[in-house]
Amino acid sequence: MIFNPLEYPICLEFPLWLEETAWAEHIPFAMFLAAALHPRVLVELGAYRGVSYCAFCQAVKSLPTETKCYAIDTWQGDAHAGLLEEGVLMKLQAHHDPLYGGFSRLVQSTFDEALNHFAENSIDLLHIDGFHTYEAVKHDFQTWLPKMSERGIVLFHDTNVRERDFGVWKFWTELKEKYPHFEFLHGHGLGVLAVGAEIPNELKFLYEADEAETKLIRSFFYQLGSRINAVQKLHDQQNQIKSLQTYERVVQNSRMLRIYLILKEEGFGSLVKEGANKFGENK
Numbered sequence: 001m002i003f004n005p006l007e008y009p010i011c012l013e014f015p016l017w018l019e020e021t022a023w024a025e026h027i028p029f030a031m032f033l034a035a036a037l038h039p040r041v042l043v044e045l046g047a048y049r050g051v052s053y054c055a056f057c058q059a060v061k062s063l064p065t066e067t068k069c070y071a072i073d074t075w076q077g078d079a080h081a082g083l084l085e086e087g088v089l090m091k092l093q094a095h096h097d098p099l100y101g102g103f104s105r106l107v108q109s110t111f112d113e114a115l116n117h118f119a120e121n122s123i124d125l126l127h128i129d130g131f132h133t134y135e136a137v138k139h140d141f142q143t144w145l146p147k148m149s150e151r152g153i154v155l156f157h158d159t160n161v162r163e164r165d166f167g168v169w170k171f172w173t174e175l176k177e178k179y180p181h182f183e184f185l186h187g188h189g190l191g192v193l194a195v196g197a198e199i200p201n202e203l204k205f206l207y208e209a210d211e212a213e214t215k216l217i218r219s220f221f222y223q224l225g226s227r228i229n230a231v232q233k234l235h236d237q238q239n240q241i242k243s244l245q246t247y248e249r250v251v252q253n254s255r256m257l258r259i260y261l262i263l264k265e266e267g268f269g270s271l272v273k274e275g276a277n278k279f280g281e282n283k
């Protein structure tokens, strides 16, 4: 196995953009992959709040070579990821455009509508992370495959989810029969498929790894990813605490208002005001 992580210090970097996502644990591998592959064109199908995509962009920005990046999403959400609230794309643009606008575009469209805007054999790295039923992921792979270059790599998220109607695992089982592959089991599973005639030299260690090496590679990226996951969980908890505190304040205020209105109707206005002030002081 020839893989020296010290040649790819980018995979030790902390992401500049961390929002709600199921992808946080794969960020170190995403950054390694972009740095190792030097893709000429990178496309992500399913950006959601932009965590995986901005990790790719962060790594691409540090490369000496030119890479064009595209994130495609309706930014409406779906039945698996949940519906996205208004303003998510704008918030993402505010982070993304100043940092990455020079080489990257956020494309608001369906995957199918975007297809015609990409030439055959042009994409070096494709990340498929849209709707996760067997039929949807198969459709996304089959429609985008002609766009992949000779050294094309396709990433599949959620290869290790065995619940609801997620079917990436099943499609991944079929793909493994046909293409060189590597799979991470943590973070809901990430499949790394080499679909071109040529496997990039920098990634050969993944496809040639024996059982012991596979275990080591998985463990290495799991360890790096889990520290990012821990920080993300902390952010989530801090946000939850903030919204609970807001809720508590609203409840307190509405209780005070109710008491005031009832007593005001009964003609004790001035008394009530005084009482309310006292109540506020003693709180």
Ligand SMILES: C[S@@+](CC[C@H](N)C(=O)[O-])C[C@H]1O[C@@H](n2cnc3c(N)ncnc32)[C@H](O)[C@@H]1O
Binding pocket: 020, 021, 022, 023, 045, 046, 047, 048, 049, 050, 051, 052, 053, 072, 073, 074, 075, 076, 077, 078, 081, 084, 109, 110, 111, 112, 129, 130, 131
């Ligand atoms: C699982 S989320 C992507 C997660 C993201 N990669 C991350 O880092 O958190 C799936 C996204 O795919 C989008 N999506 C699903 N099917 C789509 C389609 N056919 N066309 C465009 N967007 C789609 C949804 O709007 C949703 O934002």
